[in-house]
Amino acid sequence: MTVNVLEIAGMHKSFGGLKVIDDVSFDVRKGSRTALIGPNGAGKTTVFNLLTGVYDIDAGSITVEGENITNVPAQDRVTVGMSRSFQNIRLMPHLSTVENVMLGQHARARKLGSLLYPLGMLPRNNWRIAAEEALENAGIGTYPGEVVANLPYGVQKRIEVVRAMVSDPKLLLLDEPAAGLNQVETGQLQELLERVSDQGVTILVVEHDMQFVRDLCDYIVVLNFGRKIFEGTPEEVHRDPAVLEAYLGTDDDTEAANAS
Amino acid sequence: MSGYLESQLIILCLATIYAYGIFLPAASGQLNLGAAGFITLGAYASAWFNASTGAELPVWLSVILAMMFTGTIAFVISFPILRTRGVYMVLATFAFAEVVAGIVINVEELGAAAGMPVDAHLDVTVIVPMTILVILFSFYFMSTRLGLALRSIHDDENVATLFGVNVRTAKVVAFTVGAMLMSLGGSLYGHHYNYIEAQTFNVLLSIYILLYVLMGGTQTAWGPLIGAAFFTIVPEALREIAESAGLTWLAEGRFMMFGAFIVLLMVFRPEGVMTRTLQDRLGGGLFRRKKQVLDETAANS
Numbered sequence: 001m002t003v004n005v006l007e008i009a010g011m012h013k014s015f016g017g018l019k020v021i022d023d024v025s026f027d028v029r030k031g032s033r034t035a036l037i038g039p040n041g042a043g044k045t046t047v048f049n050l051l052t053g054v055y056d057i058d059a060g061s062i063t064v065e066g067e068n069i070t071n072v073p074a075q076d077r078v079t080v081g082m083s084r085s086f087q088n089i090r091l092m093p094h095l096s097t098v099e100n101v102m103l104g105q106h107a108r109a110r111k112l113g114s115l116l117y118p119l120g121m122l123p124r125n126n127w128r129i130a131a132e133e134a135l136e137n138a139g140i141g142t143y144p145g146e147v148v149a150n151l152p153y154g155v156q157k158r159i160e161v162v163r164a165m166v167s168d169p170k171l172l173l174l175d176e177p178a179a180g181l182n183q184v185e186t187g188q189l190q191e192l193l194e195r196v197s198d199q200g201v202t203i204l205v206v207e208h209d210m211q212f213v214r215d216l217c218d219y220i221v222v223l224n225f226g227r228k229i230f231e232g233t234p235e236e237v238h239r240d241p242a243v244l245e246a247y248l249g250t251d252d253d254t255e256a257a258n259a260s
Numbered sequence: 261m262s263g264y265l266e267s268q269l270i271i272l273c274l275a276t277i278y279a280y281g282i283f284l285p286a287a288s289g290q291l292n293l294g295a296a297g298f299i300t301l302g303a304y305a306s307a308w309f310n311a312s313t314g315a316e317l318p319v320w321l322s323v324i325l326a327m328m329f330t331g332t333i334a335f336v337i338s339f340p341i342l343r344t345r346g347v348y349m350v351l352a353t354f355a356f357a358e359v360v361a362g363i364v365i366n367v368e369e370l371g372a373a374a375g376m377p378v379d380a381h382l383d384v385t386v387i388v389p390m391t392i393l394v395i396l397f398s399f400y401f402m403s404t405r406l407g408l409a410l411r412s413i414h415d416d417e418n419v420a421t422l423f424g425v426n427v428r429t430a431k432v433v434a435f436t437v438g439a440m441l442m443s444l445g446g447s448l449y450g451h452h453y454n455y456i457e458a459q460t461f462n463v464l465l466s467i468y469i470l471l472y473v474l475m476g477g478t479q480t481a482w483g484p485l486i487g488a489a490f491f492t493i494v495p496e497a498l499r500e501i502a503e504s505a506g507l508t509w510l511a512e513g514r515f516m517m518f519g520a521f522i523v524l525l526m527v528f529r530p531e532g533v534m535t536r537t538l539q540d541r542l543g544g545g546l547f548r549r550k551k552q553v554l555d556e557t558a559a560n561s
Contacts, residue, residue, distance in 0.1 A: 095536075115409075120407070147537055167423065
C-alpha cells in the first residue's frame with residue numbers, strides 16, 4: 001500500500017480576476033522525490049505559497065500526513081511536518097550561518113522554556129551542536145560563525161536546504177534549488193538531496209533544470225497556466241503531447257496536416 | 261566621586277536604560293518614538309504609588325508596580341500600534357506619548373502642569389546596579405531563541421513566519437518588555453531628582469533615545485550602550501576640553517560639530533556603529549590570536 005504524505009484536492013486560487021491555480025489536484029507519495037515543473041508563470045511557486053500558507057486558498061483542501069491543514073495558520077504549518085526553501089535566497093543576512101540554521105529549529109522549540117533558553121550565551125548547547133552537525137553533514141561545516149551575506153551563492157543555496165531540514169520535516173519543498181548553480185555546485189546539491197531522501201524525507205521540488213529533475217526525481221507533475229496537464233514518471237513525460245506543446249508550442253502545419 | 265561626575269554618571273545610566281527599552285522592539289525592526297510616554301508613565305506611577313498623598317507603598321514596590329502598570333498599558337496599545345509599520349509606527353508611538361503628556365498635564369492629583377514632588381530618594385548606589393542589571397538582562401534576552409526570532413523578523417518577517425515564529429507574539433513581547441524597562445528608567449529618574457513634570461519628558465527626549473539606538477546599531481545588544489554612552493559623554497567631554505584649553509569657539513560650537521559628526525556617522529555607518537560584522541571581526545580577531553598562540557605553543561612543545 002502506498003501512503004501519501006501530501007494530498008492536494010481541487011485547489012483554486014485567483015488574484016483579482018486572474019485564475020492562477022485552477023482545479024489542481026495531485027498526491028505526493030511518502031518517500032518519493034516528486035518534481036513540479038512547468039513553463040514560467042505556470043503557478044509552481046504559487047502552489048508552494050499556498051501549501052505553506054503564505055496565501056489562503058479559495059477552494060479545495062490540503063492534507064499533510066492525513067491531517068487537513070487548509071485552515072492552519074502559516075506559522076503553525078511547519079509543525080505539521082512541512083518545510084521549504086525559496087526561489088531567491090531568503091536567508092537572514094544579518095545572522096550567522098549557524099544562527100540561520102537554528103532559526104530552522106524554531107518549529108521544534110516553541111515552548112516557553114525553549115524560547116527563553118540563552119542560545120547565544122552558552123557556546124556548547126544542544127541546539128547549537130545539532131545545527132553545527134547538520135551543517136557538517138551537508139558538507140558546509142567550515143563556516144558556522146560567518147555572516148551569510150559574505151558566503152558564495154552555492155553555499156547559501158545549500159544552507160537554505162539545511163535550514164529547512166532541521167525543522168525535522170516529513171515533506172521538504174524546494175523552490176528551484178539548482179537555479180544559478182554551476183555544474184559542480186549542482187552536483188553537490190544533488191548529493192545532499194539524495195542523502196536527505198535516503199533519510200526517509202519526501203521531496204517536492206520545483207525546478208527548470210531538466211537534467212537535474214531526471215537525475216533526482218522519480219515522479220513528475222506538470223503545470224501550465226495554473227492547470228495540471230500531466231503526472232507520471234520521467235520516462236513518460238517526454239512523450240506526452242500536452243507537455244511538449246506547453247514547452248515547445250504547436251506546429252500549425254503539423255496540426256493542419258493531421259486534421260486533413 | 262565628585263558631584264559633577266556623579267551627576268554625569270546618573271545621566272548616562274538613565275540614558276542607557278531608556279535606550280535598551282527602545283532597543284528591544286528596534287531589534288525586530290519596530291521604530292518606537294514613544295519613549296517619553298512610557299518614561300512619563302513609569303515616573304508618575306511610581307511617584308503616586310510611593311507618595312504620602314497616594315498609595316504610600318515602599319519605594320521598591322512602587323517601582324515594580326509602576327513597571328507592571330506601564331507594561332499592561334504597553335501590552336494593550338501594542339496591538340493597534342503593531343499593525344502599523346515603518347514611519348507610520350513612528351507616528352503612532354509619537355501620538356501615544358503626546359496623549360500621555362496631555363493626560364498628565366490635566367490631572368490635578370498628579371500636579372498637572374506644575375509637576376509633582378517625589379518622596380523617596382534613590383541615589384547612585386541604586387541606579388548604577390539597576391543599570392547593570394538592565395544591560396545584563398538585555399544581553400540575555402537577545403541571546404535567547406526569542407531574541408533570535410526578533411532578529412529574524414527584522415531581516416525577513418515572512419520567512420520567520422514560515423519557520424514557525426509567531427511574529428505577532430514576538431513583537432508584542434519585545435514592545436511590552438521594552439516599555440517596562442523605560443518605566444524603570446522613568447521611576448529611577450523621579451526618585452533621584454525627587455521632582456517630575458510632564459514637560460521634561462518631551463518629544464526631544466524620545467528622538468534622542470531613538471537616535472542612541474539607531475546610531476549605536478540595532479543588530480547587537482552592544483548598540484544601545486555604545487549609542488547612549490557616546491551621546492552623553494562626547495558633548496560633555498568636548499565642553500571640558502574646550503574650556504580647559506580656553507577654546508571658546510569649540511565650547512560654543514560643539515553641538516554644531518556634534519551634528520556634523522552625526523551626519524557623517526549616518527553616511528559611513530548607516531546600520532549603526534556596532535554591526536554584527538564588526539562584532540565578529542572584533543571577537544573573531546581575539547579568538548584567532550588566541551588560537552594562533554595555542555597553535556604556536558603546540559608546535560614548540
